[in-house]
Amino acid sequence: MSDVTRRAFLRRTGLIGGGLLAAPVLGACGGGAGGGQAVTSGAVTIGFWTHDPGYVKTFTASAKRLSDTPGGAFDYTLKTTQADSEALVTKMVSQGAAGTGTPDMIGIVISVFPRVMTGGIGKQLLLDLDGLVAPVKDDLLRTAPYSIDGKLYALESDTCLSVLYYREDEFKKNGIPEDVGTWEELAEIGARLHQKTGQSLGIVGTGDNTSITNMFLQLLLQRGGGYFDQGGNLVLDSPEAVEVLDFMAKGVASGFLLALPDPYGAPNTAALKNDKLIATVMPNWYNVYGLQANVPEQKGKWRIRNLPKFAGGGHIASALGGTGFAVLKDKPNTAAATELLKQTYLTKEGQLLRFQQGGFLPTLKPLYQDKDFLDFEDEYLGGQRLFDVYTPASQDSPVFYQNAQLNVLIEALGGPMLETLQGKKKPAEAIKEATAAYTSKKGN
Numbered sequence: 001m002s003d004v005t006r007r008a009f010l011r012r013t014g015l016i017g018g019g020l021l022a023a024p025v026l027g028a029c030g031g032g033a034g035g036g037q038a039v040t041s042g043a044v045t046i047g048f049w050t051h052d053p054g055y056v057k058t059f060t061a062s063a064k065r066l067s068d069t070p071g072g073a074f075d076y077t078l079k080t081t082q083a084d085s086e087a088l089v090t091k092m093v094s095q096g097a098a099g100t101g102t103p104d105m106i107g108i109v110i111s112v113f114p115r116v117m118t119g120g121i122g123k124q125l126l127l128d129l130d131g132l133v134a135p136v137k138d139d140l141l142r143t144a145p146y147s148i149d150g151k152l153y154a155l156e157s158d159t160c161l162s163v164l165y166y167r168e169d170e171f172k173k174n175g176i177p178e179d180v181g182t183w184e185e186l187a188e189i190g191a192r193l194h195q196k197t198g199q200s201l202g203i204v205g206t207g208d209n210t211s212i213t214n215m216f217l218q219l220l221l222q223r224g225g226g227y228f229d230q231g232g233n234l235v236l237d238s239p240e241a242v243e244v245l246d247f248m249a250k251g252v253a254s255g256f257l258l259a260l261p262d263p264y265g266a267p268n269t270a271a272l273k274n275d276k277l278i279a280t281v282m283p284n285w286y287n288v289y290g291l292q293a294n295v296p297e298q299k300g301k302w303r304i305r306n307l308p309k310f311a312g313g314g315h316i317a318s319a320l321g322g323t324g325f326a327v328l329k330d331k332p333n334t335a336a337a338t339e340l341l342k343q344t345y346l347t348k349e350g351q352l353l354r355f356q357q358g359g360f361l362p363t364l365k366p367l368y369q370d371k372d373f374l375d376f377e378d379e380y381l382g383g384q385r386l387f388d389v390y391t392p393a394s395q396d397s398p399v400f401y402q403n404a405q406l407n408v409l410i411e412a413l414g415g416p417m418l419e420t421l422q423g424k425k426k427p428a429e430a431i432k433e434a435t436a437a438y439t440s441k442k443g444n
Contacts, residue, residue: 036332044336045077047103049092051085052323054358055107055157061357062344074336085109085323089116092328096125102328104337108154110145110322110402111210117148117404126153127329132338136346139365141394144230145402146324154324155345158285158360161393162218162318163304165286166279168382170199170301183247183308187256194255201279203268204248204421207261209414214320215263216417218281219244221398222318223310228403236409237435243312245427249420259421269294281307283320284390288359292380300382304389317393319400348372361390368394405442412437 046063050056056078063076081088081103089112095101102125108116116122129152133140146154171178174193180186190201205211220226225240251257258277260267271277272295282290291302306316325345327337344350351367354360355376367373368391377383403409416430416437425433 038334039074039332039336041073043075043077044333045079046105046333046337046340047081048078048105049081049083049088049103050107050323051083051088051109052107053082054360055323055325056080056082058354058357058360059105059340059344062350062353063340065349065353066340066343074339076336076340085112086115092125093121096121102331104331104333105325105327105341107157107323107325108146110156110324110400111406113146113154113324114402114404114406116153116326117402122148122153122326125328127327127334127338129153129155129327132342133346136364140346141363141365141397142319142322142400144399145322146326147402154326155341156363157323157325157345157354158321159363159390159394159397160283160285160319160322161361161390161397162222162281162283162307162320163389163393164279164307165282165291165302165304166201167275167298167301168303170275170278174199178303178305180308182311184311186308187247187251187254190251190256191254198255199276199278200255200258200271202251202257203263203271203277203280204252204257204259205261205263206259206418206421207263209410211261211263212414212417212421213410215281216244216248216413218283218318218320219248221315221400222307223312223314224398226398226401227406227409228401230401232401232403234403234409234435234438236413236438237431240312240314241431242427243310245417245420245430247310249423249427252421253423264290272298281318284361284386285321285359287378287380299380302381303384304381304386306389306393315396315398317397319397361394365394405438408442409434409438412441 048059060078063078066072067075085108088106089108092102092106116126133152141159142156143152146152146156174197176189176193180189186201193199193201204215220241223240223244225238225244227236229235248257252259258271260271262268291298307318309316325341327334327341344354345363348367348370351362351364352372355362355373362368362373368387374387376386378386413434416425416433419425420427420430
């Protein structure tokens with residue numbers, strides 16, 4: 001996956017482009033913009049829209065495997081359209097309103113999914129997947145972010161488990177234990193380290209609103225808080241949110257955390273290359289897209305572990321980013337696209353192929369106990385058995401609930417958060433201000 005561009009990386013994870021574009025209103029006959037007789041077997045060309053070449057690679061391999069399987073119903077060809085996720089969703093909605101030209105399958109970045117939660121768009125265009133996932137419903141991870149009114153409309157591509165990446169050589173050199181139990185302990189160690197060497201053990205974003213809020217969201221979810229509850233109600237104004245923001249602000253002030261305008265681009269790469277950043281909280285995809293892509297020369301020096309817990313409680317893991325794949329309903333190729341999605345995402349063979357092709361973690365709970373995954377050793381991470389970390393993380397990772405107004409909240413939260421990180425505003429004041437701004441703007 002070394003050919004993946006930085007922009008594709010960021011788009012894949014929903015880390016830039018948080019603004020949600022206005023969408024055309026679908027007419028009553030919008031539907032799947034299909035027409036024609038349903039294809040039930042034989043040759044089929046699937047209109048496949050995605051923002052990431054990693055998904056093209058994965059689904060192409062899966063389609064070939066299914067086409068080559070004796071007795072398979074379909075002989076697949078993928079017709080791929082690749083662009084950033086917001087542009088693809090905008091085009092899908094526009095074509096749906098026009099009644100023609102929609103894809104058969106589309107990947108929707110988690111931060112863009114609120115686009116289809118508004119105005120009945122998802123219900124009109126996308127296939128309800130509840131029946132498809134029924135046999136594995138209790139084993140399927142990360143369904144909440146892609147659900148509308150209790151029904152599932154996309155399947156998550158990766159559990160996006162957030163862990164602590166750390167430089168094993170630098171930890172040993174500076175006498176930092178690899179098994180520090182709490183964030184509070186690590187923050188004290190990090191402050192002393194920064195005073196001594198100028199190095200930091202984590203980052204916060206200070207650029208656009210999305211990058212500013214991403215690290216906060218990871219830690220907030222881990223601590224047991226969140227943006228919204230299961231019913232879509234705002235729950236940001238909480239003791240956990242104030243605690244996490246205070247923790248981050250103090251971390252920046254002490255040097256434990258490194259403030260960067262772009263925590264995923266050139267400033268981050270420079271900090272990694274100069275050994276200024278020797279640990280960071282990031283999801284599993286950061287291994288390939290963040291470390292291997294930018295500091296390949298540090299192969300063998302990095303390791304992962306589960307997150308230190310907050311003294312007040314919470315989880316040992318968190319999550320950030322993701323992409324859900326959806327099928328357009330009422331189209332000639334709906335059945336074929338649904339079968340391709342099922343075989344790629346709801347079977348061990350498909351999930352193993354996804355992991356081998358693109359590094360995507362399983363989204364079925366039992367596979368975290370499967371030998372084919374447990375025995376995998378990552379060369380970049382010094383031959384570490386990743387699922388010694390990911391398996392317990394998958395069992396104690398928080399749920400992220402979406403809301404159609406997510407972008408409004410990010411815009412409301414970014415400014416007050418930045419002022420707090422700069423020491424200009426108290427954490428409780430920032431959370432209150434963001435909550436009030438969201439409440440005021442969400443209806444506009």
